[in-house]
Amino acid sequence: MGDKHLRAGLIASGTVVALVLLVGIISPFVPYDPAEAVNYDQQLQPPSMAHIFGTDGQGRDVAMRVLKGTEAFFLPGLFAAALATLLGALSGAVAGYAEGWLRTGVIGTMQLIDTLPRLVYIILVCTILNPSIYLIAFVAAILFVPSIATVIRRRVEALGSEDYILAHVAHGFRPVRILLYHILWLQCRPMLIRQATYVFGYVLFVEVALSYLGDYGMQEPLPSWGNMVAQTRELGGAGIWPWAFPAVAIVLTISAFLAFGNLLARADEEEVR
């Protein structure tokens, strides 16, 4: 991939990511009362100057609900991305460096977590606990730890016999510094960027799936992109505006985050090459 394409891709996906971040940050400060927003005189209006994304079946402004809908996944997504990356990197580093029971224990735990598909775990947890989105995000983060840790562990193991790592040891650098700085930060940073954006996208996907299915996730009248799309079923095809914008937002956000993570990682890799 050429430098030009890389930069164009980064700018395009980065714009969407920046927009989502911006909206996610300001959304909690925007006052919104879903009960007051109901206006049966203005049901299912197309986009106009007054309602740029139109209105839904109860006359509520769709743009406002798309904006407020970010609260359903934004902070939980960031939390899960940070937690999964941190735990994955550390447990991978420990498993790659340690010997004996510690290594066996970490690898065994990872394999145990990896026995079932992720969504099955999440639905199981939902069925048993009827949890908040934060608990779901926490579970999602834990479910991503094994895949991150495995990548990191293999890297640590491979680098352990590299001459330059041996040289670092011979110069007297502490193992913690070699692991955290030379291996995790310098060598694994692109991988971790990729994984973090992936986990964020996954939390959005899970929130959408749960809200769409309806029993778990965000409940009406509070908005989530998932339950907004779910309203198509009740409208029976009466209007596309209530669900078209959140649907586009879902697709655009997930793909922009994945693309941005990938391209940023690639740019990071190519910086020194």
Add this chain to the structure above:
Amino acid sequence: MSAELPLLSVQDLVIEFDTRQGRRRVVDQVSFDLAPGEVLGILGESGSGKTMTTMAVLGLVAGEPGVMGGSIKLLDGEQQVDLLSDLDGVLSRKGDRVVKNGRKWRRTVHKRMQPLWGRMMTAVFQNPRHSLDPLMTVGAQVEESIELALPDLAADAVAAKAVDWLDRVQMNQPQRVHGSYPHELSGGMCQRAMIAVALARRPKLLIADEPTTGLDTTVRAEIVELFRALLEEERRSMMYISHDIREVLYLADRVIVMKGGKVVETETADNLRLGRGTRADYTAMLLSAADLPTGAAA
């Protein structure tokens, strides 16, 4: 009293590896001393055990069971530290073979070596291209080393010192090299950088393990000249490992010749150069192959 003690004293070092054909002894009862300020050359072909001996001194022998006997004493201040003093504790007898608790041994070695690595000794390895961190600029690596040696130094002083070190290893345009990544440099420049990184750490003993292997002939000569210049600038204790007798004789005060895991000869470089005294067959062969006087046969 300490003036008489050697900086490094290796006695009866034994290193073994388990192979598919059984246990193989790659270093067999190797002994030598290195006095403070002395340059000791270790000469031998590949498989002679010279690199393994070096790695044992560094506490970096990889492979099982590894070091199986002997002592490696380092002079730290007034005190001699035996790097292998706990070896007997991890060896046990199983039938007719001696087994080693590798994990326990690695932990012991690591704990003992951590305060010694860098401060007492460090190494310049072969393959200069692989010995530098590919993701750090050369300057940052020299600076890392300086910071470890002199933790109280201010950041701008560290940066200035790094450029100074790059200059001392005779790097052209040290300022530019400071900001370059290893892949942007030639093999010879990488080795110069590696020498700067190692010396900036201020080790009492510098170990150069075949530092010219894999370099072009002219570049090899330049690196050897650099070592010579650095030794003339400041007397350093150094182990110089090579398979090239000319390099070793040019740099070393004293030479040990290894073959098949054993020391076949220990002699001063002067005597070897001038053909004085009696020679072991293998040394005589190396000398004559290099068109040097072989002296009398042993």
